[in-house]
Amino acid sequence: MDSYFQRQTQLPEIGTKGQQRLLDAKVLVVGAGGLGCPALIQLAACGVGHLSVVDFDVVELNNLHRQWLFSRADLGNNKAEIAANLLNSQFTHVAAKHYNCELNSNLAIKLIGDADLVLDCTDNLSARYLIDDVCALLDKPWVHASVSKFNVQYALFLPGQGFSYRNMFPVPPNPLTVLGCNREGVLGVVPGLAGTLQANLALQHLLGFDGKGFKVHHLNTLSNEGYSIGVAPKPYSGPADISQFLTYDYSAFCNNFEKP
Amino acid sequence: MVKVLLFGQLAEICGQRLLLLDLPDTQSVSAHLSAAFPGFEKQVFAIAVNQQLVSENTALVAGDELALMPPYSGG
Numbered sequence: 001m002d003s004y005f006q007r008q009t010q011l012p013e014i015g016t017k018g019q020q021r022l023l024d025a026k027v028l029v030v031g032a033g034g035l036g037c038p039a040l041i042q043l044a045a046c047g048v049g050h051l052s053v054v055d056f057d058v059v060e061l062n063n064l065h066r067q068w069l070f071s072r073a074d075l076g077n078n079k080a081e082i083a084a085n086l087l088n089s090q091f092t093h094v095a096a097k098h099y100n101c102e103l104n105s106n107l108a109i110k111l112i113g114d115a116d117l118v119l120d121c122t123d124n125l126s127a128r129y130l131i132d133d134v135c136a137l138l139d140k141p142w143v144h145a146s147v148s149k150f151n152v153q154y155a156l157f158l159p160g161q162g163f164s165y166r167n168m169f170p171v172p173p174n175p176l177t178v179l180g181c182n183r184e185g186v187l188g189v190v191p192g193l194a195g196t197l198q199a200n201l202a203l204q205h206l207l208g209f210d211g212k213g214f215k216v217h218h219l220n221t222l223s224n225e226g227y228s229i230g231v232a233p234k235p236y237s238g239p240a241d242i243s244q245f246l247t248y249d250y251s252a253f254c255n256n257f258e259k260p
Numbered sequence: 261m262v263k264v265l266l267f268g269q270l271a272e273i274c275g276q277r278l279l280l281l282d283l284p285d286t287q288s289v290s291a292h293l294s295a296a297f298p299g300f301e302k303q304v305f306a307i308a309v310n311q312q313l314v315s316e317n318t319a320l321v322a323g324d325e326l327a328l329m330p331p332y333s334g335g
Contacts, residue, residue, distance in 0.1 A: 036335075
């Protein structure tokens with residue numbers, strides 16, 4: 001190992017052993033947008049060696065203030081592909097693959113099955129519940145982050161140990177009450193913080209730093225107040241097995257509300 | 261009195277991030293806020309008492325701190 005990571009390996013908590021764990025780790029990042037851009041850069045720079053990026057979306061002009069892996073020259077092109085190419089060219093220790101498609105149920109089983117850790121960098125709740133359930137069924141840890149205006153929610157979920165998104169929010173919200181960045185607006189630095197906080201939780205997990213117990217964290221970036229909530233383990237409550245998962249309609253689950 | 265911290269869109273609906281209420285349990289806090297603030301009853305949120313998530317109606321004592329945290333979807 002050359003001195004690229006020397007400032008990390010010199011930490012007694014990390015050392016060359018910890019650094020090698022990062023280099024060997026396989027992380028799946030679902031979404032290369034407002035969360036994915038900061039998360040991917042931090043994971044790559046700190047030495048995560050295998051990154052898979054899933055995103056079917058193309059770059060639009062109003063993305064660029066917060067999705068700064070892309071430039072005006074990339075408009076109309078696939079985000080996952082651009083992100084993976086950039087990571088591969090800038091970070092010689094990284095092997096990045098991209099998937100220009102939506103994370104459907106079959107692909108989720110395959111990609112999450114191959115990963116050590118998943119980052120939910122999506123922008124919609126049906127994807128988040130899908131990731132949560134697959135990670136429970138396959139016992140994979142995953143890092144959630146989500147943004148609402150100036151607020152960030154983030155957590156390392158360990159579904160195999162009874163800590164899941166579904167247990168925090170067993171009933172999905174009425175989609176009209178949860179707007180997201182495109183409809184509400186967002187200051188670019190806020191998902192920047194959120195994706196970076198996600199990468200931080202991911203790196204800590206890969207390095208074996210997880211503390212006892214499960215917490216969901218909140219950051220109000222206007223007041224600069226953090227708030228964390230402890231969560232007791234609970235039994236998994238999603239589709240009972242892979243075959244039920246494959247027929248589960250996440251869109252219906254999240255959109256099953258009477259329209260006004 | 262108990263302290264109720266409101267996060268995200270709940271704070272916008274209620275017009276403030278912190279309320280002091282004199283109510284006996286978490287269910288009555290939800291009911292009070294649904295009655296007092298239009299739109300609140302449509303919201304889904306996790307409730308924590310003294311920074312620990314609760315999933316059932318939970319009795320409260322003076323000085324307890326509640327946090328009402330809705331899911332966010334933005335990314």
